[in-house]
Amino acid sequence: MKDxxxxxxxxxxxxxxxxxxxxxxxxxxxxQFVEESTGGRLVLGAGTLYGALSTLQEKGWIKPHGEEDxxxxxxxxxxxxxxxxxTEYNRLVELTRTAADIIGV
Amino acid sequence: MVKKxxxxxxxxxxxxxxxxxxxxxYRLIRTGKLEYEFxxxxxxxxxxxxxxxxxxxxxYEKDYKEFLESLGYTVFYKNINLxxxxxxxxxxxFAEKGGQISTTxxxxxxxxxxxxxENDGMPFELHTTFADKINYYKRxxxxxxxxxxxxxxxxxxxxxxxxLAIGVLFxxxxxxxxxxxxxxxxxxxxxxxxxxxxxxxxxxxxxxxSALAIAGLLIFRVVSGDRFRFLSAxxxxxxxxxxxxxxxxxxxxxxxxxxxxxITRTISxxxxxxxxxxxxxxxxxxxxxxxxxxxxxVLYELPECRINDTLTVPNTGEKIIVYMTFxxxxxxxxxxx
Numbered sequence: 262m263k264d265x266x267x268x269x270x271x272x273x274x275x276x277x278x279x280x281x282x283x284x285x286x287x288x289x290x291x292x293q294f295v296e297e298s299t300g301g302r303l304v305l306g307a308g309t310l311y312g313a314l315s316t317l318q319e320k321g322w323i324k325p326h327g328e329e330d331x332x333x334x335x336x337x338x339x340x341x342x343x344x345x346x347x348t349e350y351n352r353l354v355e356l357t358r359t360a361a362d363i364i365g366v
Numbered sequence: 367m368v369k370k371x372x373x374x375x376x377x378x379x380x381x382x383x384x385x386x387x388x389x390x391x392y393r394l395i396r397t398g399k400l401e402y403e404f405x406x407x408x409x410x411x412x413x414x415x416x417x418x419x420x421x422x423x424x425x426y427e428k429d430y431k432e433f434l435e436s437l438g439y440t441v442f443y444k445n446i447n448l449x450x451x452x453x454x455x456x457x458x459x460f461a462e463k464g465g466q467i468s469t470t471x472x473x474x475x476x477x478x479x480x481x482x483x484e485n486d487g488m489p490f491e492l493h494t495t496f497a498d499k500i501n502y503y504k505r506x507x508x509x510x511x512x513x514x515x516x517x518x519x520x521x522x523x524x525x526x527x528x529x530l531a532i533g534v535l536f537x538x539x540x541x542x543x544x545x546x547x548x549x550x551x552x553x554x555x556x557x558x559x560x561x562x563x564x565x566x567x568x569x570x571x572x573x574x575x576s577a578l579a580i581a582g583l584l585i586f587r588v589v590s591g592d593r594f595r596f597l598s599a600x601x602x603x604x605x606x607x608x609x610x611x612x613x614x615x616x617x618x619x620x621x622x623x624x625x626x627x628x629i630t631r632t633i634s635x636x637x638x639x640x641x642x643x644x645x646x647x648x649x650x651x652x653x654x655x656x657x658x659x660x661x662x663x664v665l666y667e668l669p670e671c672r673i674n675d676t677l678t679v680p681n682t683g684e685k686i687i688v689y690m691t692f693x694x695x696x697x698x699x700x701x702x703x
């Protein structure tokens with residue numbers, strides 16, 4: 262699935278990274294957040310994370326944060342990123358509500 | 367401290383070897399062109415991964431290395447052992463911007479990153495989403511496709527079975543990666559691939575054009591029967607001569623336009639032929655010709671004029687050498703041997 266601003270779904274990886282960056286984090290902390298939040302189900306490889314951070318930066322949904330210290334470069338979500346996250350959240354709520362009605366959870 | 371030499375054309379083999387060494391209790395501390403330096407450590411304490419970055423710019427590689435180090439990994443630069451470069455500059459048509467011309471300031475001799483982490487029991491994977499895996503396999507596949515295509519093009523042009531065979535050989539790793547890509551696509555069909563699968567557009571265009579050219583050349587060769595060449599030859603005395611040459615069993619036919627200067631051809635007669643026939647045909651301009659044996663004995667000497675003649679030399683098993691000097695000539699020559 263492509264990450265699409267107009268009504269498309271975000272990938273799980275993208276969504277979790279955006280959530281993790283509501284507070285500033287460096288790479289390792291992002292990996293930990295995602296792993297803990299999903300109970301070990303979603304594990305981000307370093308290569309995948311590097312690519313995702315580049316893409317999200319290009320899209321303007323995250324940006325570098327804090328000091329110029331290269332060793333522990335931190336990122337934080339942008340306003341555009343927060344908007345896209347909220348949109349995605351609403352989409353997921355609608356999705357789970359529909360599912361709950363049908364499946365009966 | 368242990369030094370070992372290792373050569374592998376594929377990153378998979380190198381990765382396996384490093385992990386085997388780590389399993390025995392050897393930790394990598396330095397990399398050279400062919401040799402690796404290890405120090406002793408607890409067996410199984412470390413695990414290794416290898417990432418190909420030869421198609422990326424140096425800026426990307428450096429940034430990626432720093433990112434990996436920020437995660438607590440140890441990262442080494444490593445050269446690939448398959449060097450298809452001329453001098454210190456390598457041209458990579460399949461690479462991204464900044465990676466296309468690789469020099470000592472770029473990823474030359476740093477095409478690989480060897481990444482070490484402490485073994486935590488989990489498999490060491492750098493690419494964990496299907497989209498990312500597919501994209502990485504494509505990056506590994508494309509160089510093999512390009513090299514193979516270039517070799518096949520050359521082989522089709524020269525109509526050389528050897529070059530064609532090597533071209534096909536280089537296609538095999540590409541097919542292996544393509545199979546991996548296919549597997550990933552199938553497994554993740556209809557699901558969230560974790561990203562966008564990138565299309566290698568320049569490579570696709572290049573491969574399509576190459577395939578058409580290769581097919582065209584091969585069909586042309588097969589249809590035209592003989593081995594057939596269009597060449598602009600640099601004769602021994604530095605003259606340029608445009609000629610068309612066909613070679614079939616025991617015959618060479620050459621037609622040329624505007625020949626100037628000297629050209630020398632050596633004829634090795636076939637064992638069962640009685641004689642060698644040299645036919646010279648000058649339509650305009652003039653030429654002179656001397657035919658000698660390999661030993662230096664002069665068999666024929668024709669002064670400069672418009673030669674239209676067939677000269678016969680009995681086959682003594684010895685090679686004969688035909689020396690021709692042209693002056694703005696147009697015509698052809700034929701050898702039957």
